[in-house]
Amino acid sequence: MTPLPDTPLVGVTGASGAVGTAAARFLRGLGHARLRLGGRRHAPLADLARELGPGAEAVTVDVEDPAALASFAAGCAVVLNCAGPSYRIVDRVARAALDAGAHYVDVTGDAPVRRRFDADPPRPGRAVVLSAGVLPGLSALLPRWAALRGPGLRSVVAYCGGLERCTPAAAGDLLLSLPGADPAAVFGEPLAAWRDGRRVSRALRAVDEAQPPFFPAPAFVQPFLTDEAARLAASLGLAELEWYNVHPGPRARSVLTAVAGRPEAATARTAERLRAAADLDLAGRVPYYLLVLLLTDRQARERALVVRLSDSYRMTGRVGAVTADAVLRGGIGAGVHDAAEVVDPDATVRLLFADAEAGTLRVVEGVAAAGEAAGAEEGTL
Known part of the structure; x- marks a missing residue:
């Protein structure tokens, strides 16, 4: 099924990596979103976009470049971060997503990111879902x-x-x-x-x-x-x-x-x-x-x-994709959450x-x- 032009857009950072590729493929199979595939190397992103077909676009982005992140997140309903390591990225991708008006899902995150949001909570109405992988998740x-x-x-x-x-x-x-x-x-x-x-x-x-x-x-x-x-x-x-x-x-x-x-x-x-x-x-x-x-x-x-x-890594991508899809479809409310605490256990x-x-x-x-x-x-x- 080809997503329609007005279908919500999900941005996936780290999409050329082992986790991000798996997440993008699973999201494409769920069929509820268009995909923006982000990473530092354009060639594997372009290959993945061709594999996924219409509704997928490849965008070169360095998660350490604030301007590039802001451009990547613009227009996204949800940003799913599959890049790492988490201790270096911390809340950098999350802040770009929230500033662009998107919800945010991270396959890792956990305590270091939680501490940042305890000190500076996300804007009202936005969901931040952390620990959406295998471990944690x-x-x-x-x-x-x-x-x-x-x-x-x-x-x-x-x-x-x-x-x-x-x-x-x-x-x-x-x-x-x-x-x-x-x-x-x-x-x-x-x-x-x-x-x-x-x-x-x-x-x-x-x-x-x-x-x-x-x-x-x-x-x-x-x-x-x-x-x-x-x-x-x-x-x-x-x-x-x-x-x-x-x-x-x-x-x-x-x-x-x-x-x-x-x-x-x-x-x-x-x-x-x-x-x-x-x-x-x-x-x-x-x-x-x-x-x-x-x-x-x-x-x-x-x-x-x-x-x-x-x-x-494939399962981590799948957990992240299922969580992002739940956020996209309104199944997870605003605030900072662990994925395991807010997704439906049996259905997931x-x-x-x-x-x-x-x-x-x-x-x-x-x-x-x-x-x-x-x-x-x-x-x-």
Whole structure:
């Protein structure tokens, strides 16, 4: 279906990247918007615009250029930011979108952007939706979805990670999860956990050669309580929440453990080292990304949600697209929100996993926090 000339316009920054390309394709499939594809390199943008057909235009834009951003955002109903790393962009794209009269959606954002909007709120009538990706985003949406399908949750233990390519934005944000990173840019606290309604610092420890449940092999397991996870625990009234980043690749693990707690942890040079290490770890292997949520409800029943993705960037783009579409169609009100708190959980989860190309979601009953129980019953969404 070709969008009509009066169809609302959605601008996608970072559209030539792994996340932005996936977001643009999914938005085109939803069919509710014309698309303005933005990025620094015109050639891949033009190729994508040709692929998407009428209703898609390619516009060269540098997110560090205020004038270019203002021109890009002009006329947009919604701007979806898929560029990164988030700690460098912060609220730059958001302010351009809001100044142009558009709503704003960000596949990352989280605490650093929230702090900017706490100090300087968006103009009345505009929606700012952050954390509309996999982590953050799907990571909080799925526990909320599960909580609505039973008596509520008492505890969550999460494991996320895998073997896949590492984009520059992902490398920069991943390094901010290490101890010693710049506190003004980080989006959580290493080694912390949620206990009895509050954050407890240094409650956990990182372990190498641990065997996370449902993962195919031992890995370096790093506790990291994200700000999103803490907000989730507070809003659901959880007694306990633990969150672990899982790093199966030995070369990437070596880089992460070497720089943890050091001033060079979040430098561009370290990010390039991490990307190169991830590529070597992936060589000759099938990429995968797992998000495993071990849940205990308020009647002490245990289950696991197991999400397997061949490409987490594709799913991040899909979450961003679904969120932008919801804003476009008036489903999300004005103010600053997390995507997981304002999208419809059931409808969104079903749309995200409507085809196996994006990934699969398994619900496994009878799973203890220590791992997969023998004879567990499984269901696939």
